[in-house]
Amino acid sequence: MKPEEIIDPANRVYARPRLLTEVNTHYCPGCSHGVVHRIIAELLDEMGLEDRAVGVAPVGCAVFAYNYIDVDWVEAAHGRAPAVATALSRLSPENLVFTYQGDGDLAAIGTAETIHAANRGENIAIIFINNAIYGMTGGQMAPTTLIGQRTATTPYGRRVDLNGHPLNITNLLAQLPGTCYVTRQSVHTAPAVRKAKNAIKKAFENAMAKKGTSVVEIVSTCNSGWKMTPAQANEWMATHMTEHYPLGDLKNE
Amino acid sequence: MEEVRLMKGNEAIAHAAIRYGCDGYFGYPITPQSEVLETLEALMPWETTGMTVLQAESEVAAINMVYGGAATGKAVMTSSSSPGVSLKQEGISYIAASSLPALILNVMRGGPGLGTIQPSQADYFQAVKGGGHGDYHMIVLAPSTVQEMADFVGLGFDLAFKYRNPVLILADGIVGQMMEKVVLPPARPRRTQQQIEEQCPWAATGRHGRAHRNVVTSLELDPAKMELNNERFQRTYAAIEASEVRFAEHYTEDAEYLIVAFGSVARICLKAIEEARGQGVKVGLLRPITLWPFPKAEIDRLSKQVKGILTVELNAGQMIEDVRLASQCRVPVAHFGRMGGIVPNPGEVLTALFNHFPEAKQ
Amino acid sequence: MKEEIIIAGFGGQGVLSMGKILAYAGLMNDLEVTWMPSYGPEQRGGTANVTVILSDTPISSPVLDTYDTAVILNQQSLDKFESKVKPGGTLLYDPSGIHHKPTRTDIHVVEVPAMDAMLEMNNSKTYNMILLGALLAKRSVVPLEAVLRGLKKTLPERHHHLLPLNEQALRKGMSLV
Numbered sequence: 001m002k003p004e005e006i007i008d009p010a011n012r013v014y015a016r017p018r019l020l021t022e023v024n025t026h027y028c029p030g031c032s033h034g035v036v037h038r039i040i041a042e043l044l045d046e047m048g049l050e051d052r053a054v055g056v057a058p059v060g061c062a063v064f065a066y067n068y069i070d071v072d073w074v075e076a077a078h079g080r081a082p083a084v085a086t087a088l089s090r091l092s093p094e095n096l097v098f099t100y101q102g103d104g105d106l107a108a109i110g111t112a113e114t115i116h117a118a119n120r121g122e123n124i125a126i127i128f129i130n131n132a133i134y135g136m137t138g139g140q141m142a143p144t145t146l147i148g149q150r151t152a153t154t155p156y157g158r159r160v161d162l163n164g165h166p167l168n169i170t171n172l173l174a175q176l177p178g179t180c181y182v183t184r185q186s187v188h189t190a191p192a193v194r195k196a197k198n199a200i201k202k203a204f205e206n207a208m209a210k211k212g213t214s215v216v217e218i219v220s221t222c223n224s225g226w227k228m229t230p231a232q233a234n235e236w237m238a239t240h241m242t243e244h245y246p247l248g249d250l251k252n253e
Numbered sequence: 254m255e256e257v258r259l260m261k262g263n264e265a266i267a268h269a270a271i272r273y274g275c276d277g278y279f280g281y282p283i284t285p286q287s288e289v290l291e292t293l294e295a296l297m298p299w300e301t302t303g304m305t306v307l308q309a310e311s312e313v314a315a316i317n318m319v320y321g322g323a324a325t326g327k328a329v330m331t332s333s334s335s336p337g338v339s340l341k342q343e344g345i346s347y348i349a350a351s352s353l354p355a356l357i358l359n360v361m362r363g364g365p366g367l368g369t370i371q372p373s374q375a376d377y378f379q380a381v382k383g384g385g386h387g388d389y390h391m392i393v394l395a396p397s398t399v400q401e402m403a404d405f406v407g408l409g410f411d412l413a414f415k416y417r418n419p420v421l422i423l424a425d426g427i428v429g430q431m432m433e434k435v436v437l438p439p440a441r442p443r444r445t446q447q448q449i450e451e452q453c454p455w456a457a458t459g460r461h462g463r464a465h466r467n468v469v470t471s472l473e474l475d476p477a478k479m480e481l482n483n484e485r486f487q488r489t490y491a492a493i494e495a496s497e498v499r500f501a502e503h504y505t506e507d508a509e510y511l512i513v514a515f516g517s518v519a520r521i522c523l524k525a526i527e528e529a530r531g532q533g534v535k536v537g538l539l540r541p542i543t544l545w546p547f548p549k550a551e552i553d554r555l556s557k558q559v560k561g562i563l564t565v566e567l568n569a570g571q572m573i574e575d576v577r578l579a580s581q582c583r584v585p586v587a588h589f590g591r592m593g594g595i596v597p598n599p600g601e602v603l604t605a606l607f608n609h610f611p612e613a614k615q
Numbered sequence: 616m617k618e619e620i621i622i623a624g625f626g627g628q629g630v631l632s633m634g635k636i637l638a639y640a641g642l643m644n645d646l647e648v649t650w651m652p653s654y655g656p657e658q659r660g661g662t663a664n665v666t667v668i669l670s671d672t673p674i675s676s677p678v679l680d681t682y683d684t685a686v687i688l689n690q691q692s693l694d695k696f697e698s699k700v701k702p703g704g705t706l707l708y709d710p711s712g713i714h715h716k717p718t719r720t721d722i723h724v725v726e727v728p729a730m731d732a733m734l735e736m737n738n739s740k741t742y743n744m745i746l747l748g749a750l751l752a753k754r755s756v757v758p759l760e761a762v763l764r765g766l767k768k769t770l771p772e773r774h775h776h777l778l779p780l781n782e783q784a785l786r787k788g789m790s791l792v
Contacts, residue, residue, distance in 0.1 A: 257642070259648065371654075426654070427677060427678070430651070431651040432638060432649070432650035433647075433674075434647060434648055520674075521675075521676040521678050522676075523675040523676065524676035527675065596678050598676075599679070600680040
């Protein structure tokens with residue numbers, strides 16, 4: 001197929017989702033955020049939730065999520081998204097309230113808010129992007145950084161004696177009676193994207209059905225922070241990240 | 254219907270919140286204000302007005318719940334005491350920077366650090382000069398009676414929504430813990446979702462057919478735009494300073510000396526002044542009700558009339574800086590204060606007045 | 616009319632609730648009232664005191680230098696507050712907790728053997744009501760009937776069966792002085 005044929009609108013099978021705004025994202029080429037944003041925008045449209053969705057944006061690379069997905073948003077202070085979402089959900093129970101958080105936001109500075117919102121079983125969906133690094137501030141260690149992984153603050157690799165262990169917070173959240181659905185997904189292949197979309201859909205459905213807290217961890221890549229090409233990053237993620245963060249459902253009630 | 258009751262200041266806050274149509278309260282226990290949350294949990298307003306009440310996992314979570322609730326255009330509040338209010342400062346800065354209406358209560362206790370649980374006014378600087386980061390102001394109301402504790406809940410919400418700005422009720426352990434007669438206001442219903450969307454077209458309520466999305470944020474990476482935001486905040490503060498200064502005066506018409514004090518301390522001073530008047534000493538009292546905006550013009554005016562000013566505070570001398578600025582150092586301004594949770598009695602105030610201004614006795 | 620009262624003793628002796636009932640009685644009698652407790656850990660076993668002000672005009676300071684009336688239940692409180700009773704004022708004290716009796720002669724000192732009376736009534740819950748009865752007999756700041764109405768208001772419904780016992784204790788206290 002020649003390029004002219006490919007860009008012919010008649011042959012186009014893939015378009016920008018209606019709820020993804022006409023703005024170029026600030027994400028690096030190859031970043032997982034763009035894919036997850038797209039999934040959320042598609043789902044909000046397909047599920048007819050455009051008028052009832054309120055997202056809570058984190059501090060981290062996804063801080064500008066509100067510029068890209070065309071629903072109401074509240075930008076939370078670093079780590080506080082689950083607390084903000086708690087109030088949004090309790091005061092407007094008819095809405096779909098979801099947080100979109102990275103590993104530093106959810107599992108370091110915001111651990112208390114994350115665990116307690118989940119333990120209360122707030123009727124929210126938590127989308128957790130775990131790329132094992134602080135992308136926005138320039139590639140420092142995250143709570144989920146793997147042992148031996150090099151970052152700006154672990155230049156010789158993460159060491160247990162110096163930096164402690166990678167925090168597997170999703171396993172922790174699965175223990176809490178307030179969570180109804182806890183799953184770990186990825187978006188590094190087309191089949192993985194389809195599964196991740198189904199997972200987020202289920203999380204949104206649970207929130208609307210008031211079943212409690214759903215947590216969808218997306219084991220992600222940060223090729224810039226990892227100092228790799230997007231393809232290398234996908235490969236490294238698939239071999240190393242999933243070893244410590246195995247994909248699949250941890251809880252589905 | 255109005256109702257006359259005998260209750261603690263902290264209890265009055267809880268009753269008033271329900272009656273003023275508050276949509277949500279989020280708090281964490283800390284002495285001497287835990288009765289606010291306890292009373293709300295006992296009254297179960299979710300069964301009557303539909304008000305949400307939640308004990309948060311921390312003061313940090315509580316203020317961020319307030320941020321989230323306020324972002325939906327609802328009337329929401331939190332309460333705490335000094336160490337807990339320190340924890341809330343980040344959230345307060347975000348609320349101010351996102352132009353959100355919210356009500357915060359600080360029942361001050363002795364500090365710094367964990368300090369004591371006894372009454373204090375040592376969070377004056379924190380309340381009126383920032384606390385959190387950035388150029389922002391809260392409207393700060395200082396109640397001196399249990400009645401004002403109740404009344405300022407309504408006033409606080411009204412001002413918060415009028416200016417889309419957080420309001421702080423800066424109380425102390427005395428007003429929080431003492432019981433007095435209080436006339437509870439007639440109940441006003443919570444606003445309907447339609448009323449909220451009309452009053453707060455900026456709120457993140459879900460789009461509900463709105464042509465554009467609403468985003469509540471304080472982030473603006475372009476400094477030129479962030480400066481414009483700051484200029485907008487400053488215009489709001491100027492409007493507040495122009496219209497919302499509140500104070501009370503006693504015996505100032507012929508006063509030769511002036512005491513400036515706020516909150517419960519102003520009442521201690523009033524008794525001292527009545528004693529002084531009995532001795533023929535012409536002392537008056539100015540009680541700032543709004544600590545920000547501060548009654549600068551009135552202090553300026555009175556400083557042209559009196560021979561000396563004494564500020565009395567439960568701290569090492571904080572409001573005195575604003576009194577000196579407002580009076581432009583026209584007359585001597587002295588400070589008397591007790592710290593760490595100690596409350597002076599009227600006799601000590603009178604002694605301090607005569608120590609600083611011995612000529613007043615003649 | 617204005618009465619400035621301090622009630623002081625050990626935590627657990629019913630000091631705060633006695634003050635509360637007095638304040639309620641004032642409210643029932645259309646007076647301005649202020650009830651200012653010492654609060655905090657000292658409530659649990661240490662000394663506790665409460666300032667109650669009843670007045671037919673607005674009340675300024677809830678914190679006072681001197682008092683019209685003091686009700687004193689232990690030695691520490693006597694040491695602290697005897698000097699703070701206004702000349703001509705009244706000091707009621709229970710001798711059961713006192714080693715050194717009050718010495719002032721410019722005030723009315725009234726001994727109230729409330730502990731003995733309580734033992735006689737065989738009910739520890741009546742202690743503070745006996746004292747309140749004695750206070751009412753000496754300083755008729757509010758009528759007994761207002762106190763009874765105040766009691767009814769402060770006691771939860773499930774404790775209303777205790778109202779007759781409390782009235783008995785109040786009358787007992789009145790008869791002691």
